[in-house]
Amino acid sequence: xxVTLADVAARARVSPAxxxxxxxxxxxxAASTRERVLRAVDDLDxxxxxxxxxxxxxxxxxxxxxxxDIADPFFGxxxxxxxxxxxxxxxGSGRAGGEKLAVVCNTGGSPERELTYLTLxxxxxxxxxxxxxxxxxxxxxxxxxxxxxxxxxxAGTRVVLCGRxxxxxxxxxxxxxxxxxxxxxxxxxxxxxxxxxxxIGYVAGPLERTTTRHRLEGHRDALRAAGLVGDEExxxxxxxxxxxxxxxxxxxxxxxxxxxxxxxxxxxxxALGASAAIRDRGLRIPEDISVAGFDDLPFSVDAVPxxxxxxxxLFEAGARAGRLxxxxxxxxxxxxxxxxxxxxxxxxxxxxxxx
Amino acid sequence: xxVTLADVAARARVSPAxxxxxxxxxxxxAASTRERVLRAVDDLDxxxxxxxxxxxxxxxxxxxxxxxDIADPFFGxxxxxxxxxxxxxxxGSGRAGGEKLAVVCNTGGSPERELTYLTLxxxxxxxxxxxxxxxxxxxxxxxxxxxxxxxxxxAGTRVVLCGRxxxxxxxxxxxxxxxxxxxxxxxxxxxxxxxxxxxIGYVAGPLERTTTRHRLEGHRDALRAAGLVGDEExxxxxxxxxxxxxxxxxxxxxxxxxxxxxxxxxxxxxALGASAAIRDRGLRIPEDISVAGFDDLPFSVDAVPxxxxxxxxLFEAGARAGRLxxxxxxxxxxxxxxxxxxxxxxxxxxxxxxx
DNA sequence: TCACCGATAGAAAGCGCTTGCTACGGCTGT
DNA sequence: ACAGCCGTAGCAAGCGCTTTCTATCGGTGA
Numbered sequence: 143x144x145v146t147l148a149d150v151a152a153r154a155r156v157s158p159a160x161x162x163x164x165x166x167x168x169x170x171x172a173a174s175t176r177e178r179v180l181r182a183v184d185d186l187d188x189x190x191x192x193x194x195x196x197x198x199x200x201x202x203x204x205x206x207x208x209x210x211d212i213a214d215p216f217f218g219x220x221x222x223x224x225x226x227x228x229x230x231x232x233x234g235s236g237r238a239g240g241e242k243l244a245v246v247c248n249t250g251g252s253p254e255r256e257l258t259y260l261t262l263x264x265x266x267x268x269x270x271x272x273x274x275x276x277x278x279x280x281x282x283x284x285x286x287x288x289x290x291x292x293x294x295x296x297a298g299t300r301v302v303l304c305g306r307x308x309x310x311x312x313x314x315x316x317x318x319x320x321x322x323x324x325x326x327x328x329x330x331x332x333x334x335x336x337x338x339x340x341x342i343g344y345v346a347g348p349l350e351r352t353t354t355r356h357r358l359e360g361h362r363d364a365l366r367a368a369g370l371v372g373d374e375e376x377x378x379x380x381x382x383x384x385x386x387x388x389x390x391x392x393x394x395x396x397x398x399x400x401x402x403x404x405x406x407x408x409x410x411x412x413a414l415g416a417s418a419a420i421r422d423r424g425l426r427i428p429e430d431i432s433v434a435g436f437d438d439l440p441f442s443v444d445a446v447p448x449x450x451x452x453x454x455x456l457f458e459a460g461a462r463a464g465r466l467x468x469x470x471x472x473x474x475x476x477x478x479x480x481x482x483x484x485x486x487x488x489x490x491x492x493x494x495x496x497x
Numbered sequence: 498x499x500v501t502l503a504d505v506a507a508r509a510r511v512s513p514a515x516x517x518x519x520x521x522x523x524x525x526x527a528a529s530t531r532e533r534v535l536r537a538v539d540d541l542d543x544x545x546x547x548x549x550x551x552x553x554x555x556x557x558x559x560x561x562x563x564x565x566d567i568a569d570p571f572f573g574x575x576x577x578x579x580x581x582x583x584x585x586x587x588x589g590s591g592r593a594g595g596e597k598l599a600v601v602c603n604t605g606g607s608p609e610r611e612l613t614y615l616t617l618x619x620x621x622x623x624x625x626x627x628x629x630x631x632x633x634x635x636x637x638x639x640x641x642x643x644x645x646x647x648x649x650x651x652a653g654t655r656v657v658l659c660g661r662x663x664x665x666x667x668x669x670x671x672x673x674x675x676x677x678x679x680x681x682x683x684x685x686x687x688x689x690x691x692x693x694x695x696x697i698g699y700v701a702g703p704l705e706r707t708t709t710r711h712r713l714e715g716h717r718d719a720l721r722a723a724g725l726v727g728d729e730e731x732x733x734x735x736x737x738x739x740x741x742x743x744x745x746x747x748x749x750x751x752x753x754x755x756x757x758x759x760x761x762x763x764x765x766x767x768a769l770g771a772s773a774a775i776r777d778r779g780l781r782i783p784e785d786i787s788v789a790g791f792d793d794l795p796f797s798v799d800a801v802p803x804x805x806x807x808x809x810x811l812f813e814a815g816a817r818a819g820r821l822x823x824x825x826x827x828x829x830x831x832x833x834x835x836x837x838x839x840x841x842x843x844x845x846x847x848x849x850x851x852x
Numbered sequence: 853t854c855a856c857c858g859a860t861a862g863a864a865a866g867c868g869c870t871t872g873c874t875a876c877g878g879c880t881g882t
Numbered sequence: 883a884c885a886g887c888c889g890t891a892g893c894a895a896g897c898g899c900t901t902t903c904t905a906t907c908g909g910t911g912a
Contacts, residue, residue: 148899189619198866218573
């Protein structure tokens with residue numbers, strides 16, 4: 143039915159071994175022979191059998207990119223950038239060589255799915271795995287992931303973390319690119335404080351996520367440095383990283399403390415929901431309440447007023463992770479790099495009323 | 498080094514065949530034997546060799562989802578929904594059975610990459626392939642894709658189109674779910690016409706894309722029905738589906754025709770850019786110029802003013818495509834279903850000045 | 853002129869798993 | 883009590899490719 147290597151060999155009047163070598167280009171083959179083989183491949187419309195090839199060679203060209211939420215541009219941008227570097231199809235490399243199949247796997251933020259995907263990729267003997275975004279902080283799960291990654295690494299899979307903190311024992315991992323969520327969070331709140339805000343609400347991400355915790359810690363570091371302590375818990379509401387959650391949490395925040403003059407959101411999407419809630423309550427941004435986000439997604443600059451936020455170089459980080467996964471770039475010293483977060487001050491933040 | 502089936506068999510004191518059957522659950526095995534095998538699997542931390550399994554069984558559990566732009570929520574939402582249905586990890590099905598590895602492949606809108614991904618998936622003997630979003634209209638490329646899909650289908654891969662028009666000869670495909678872009682585009686422009694707009698600019702998507710063409714055709718159908726002809730070309734600017742393009746194109750539009758009273762954008766992201774351009778020119782939305790988008794992405798309702806747009810049930814469509822790909826749902830009659838687009842009238846459109 | 857060498861090509865042994873077929877008991881039915 | 887079955891388990895033949903080792907052949911240097 144399907145065309146096999148042997149068929150091509152027969153048509154080109156060479157041995158299967160020779161066809162394999164032409165296709166892989168890792169062994170000298172006379173130009174004339176090569177040409178004959180290539181023509182046979184074309185004539186027969188031959189497509190390599192991936193599983194057979196992977197089995198025999200004990201390697202595969204699969205590269206997995208794990209994301210928490212594929213519908214969120216935060217991950218889409220990183221994954222897209224990584225995929226570009228990994229090349230996959232169309233990297234101009236022609237038929238031979240480093241043609242990897244970069245695929246993104248959506249865990250939906252679920253630890254079990256993350257683990258299952260890792261197992262599946264392990265089954266496939268993936269060439270590399272890139273884990274993006276914050277990790278769940280449950281110790282059992284972290285241990286399970288670490289163990290899995292170690293096994294993957296032992297089997298020759300290159301593991302890269304992007305936008306995720308390094309593993310406790312970073313041995314298994316080629317490199318970890320961590321965003322400076324804490325520093326970004328701190329600078330954002332410092333900005334608000336410097337404008338004169340004292341009652342700042344915080345719409346945080348889900349509990350038990352490193353990203354959530356780090357951003358929140360930065361925020362509280364700034365508060366503490368300004369001598370504002372005691373109210374943090376009351377002025378913090380947790381929820382998922384989505385618009386709806388931002389809306390609801392902000393309403394809750396305004397109920398708890400109507401005198402709030404600024405709302406910091408876990409990310410830009412949440413900030414959008416927060417803004418909507420504020421407006422629905424008949425308040426103006428930034429005159430009545432300032433709003434700030436995190437990530438600087440593409441739509442944030444188009445919000446009205448434009449959203450003050452913390453820019454994360456998602457594309458650059460994703461691209462770098464992709465290169466690292468391909469071994470095209472040397473890992474940072476110690477395998478760990480912290481990626482700076484830049485405060486973007488825009489129209490959604492201003493001094494509080496009466497300042 | 499790595500643990501193989503034979504190792505497990507030895508430890509459980511059975512034959513490799515029995516282990517395989519326990520793992521696949523497709524052959525009667527005595528309960529006591531099964532248990533012994535399962536324990537051995539656990540003890541040894543055995544992970545199936547995917548390539549070997551795929552080779553022997555001549556099938557694989559890979560399901561590919563092709564998207565044009567993974568950073569665009571339009572695709573992210575569909576892909577996420579499809580992935581959920583395909584189950585992949587964590588569908589609660591336990592270890593055995595229909596555990597598929599759903600992966601999304603980012604073509605970046607490039608025909609070559611699309612083809613290469615298809616080939617790669619063919620190599621891997623993918624169980625199913627879902628193509629999302631508009632197709633490139635180049636005849637040569639369409640023929641190539643058709644041929645490829647036919648070959649995939651012949652090899653037993655289930656092919657599903659989601660948000661993409663059916664193939665000329667739909668035989669190769671399990672099902673095609675097409676959005677009613679034309680109808681949506683028409684209704685959107687009819688809405689604007691009914692408000693009294695007569696000079697309507699159109700920021701279209703890239704040329705040679707089915708989505709672009711269908712939406713534009715709907716728009717022009719409405720204009721024609723209203724007797725407005727002759728100015729379409731001048732009032733249409735093409736560009737990619739991104740914010741930047743919307744911004745630039747709108748500036749160009751305002752240059753060509755300062756008297757424009759409404760701008761229809763190719764999609765919501767473009768509409769955001771268009772809005773920014775309009776505001777930067779010192780004009781108000783919707784008082785001076787109405788703006789409308791397409792897709793109803795999550796952020797559109799939070800735009801200020803909220804964006805009038807055409808809602809596409811992206812999640813539902815993606816989920817259905819996923820089910821179709823898994824054979825969990827019977828295809829629509831003829832394998833073709835048109836998915837309705839619903840006009841969402843919001844604050845960004847209003848009667849033109851002086852009406 | 854002859855042993856030797858470099859450049860190519862082929863033979864064949866797997867890679868780890870699936871599965872058709874066979875083998876073996878203990879039961880059932882008559 | 884014996885043929886025939888059902889329920890299980892094992893044997894062994896591949897699946898299609900890669901790769902090591904071997905064979906061949908036309909030069910080359912002494």
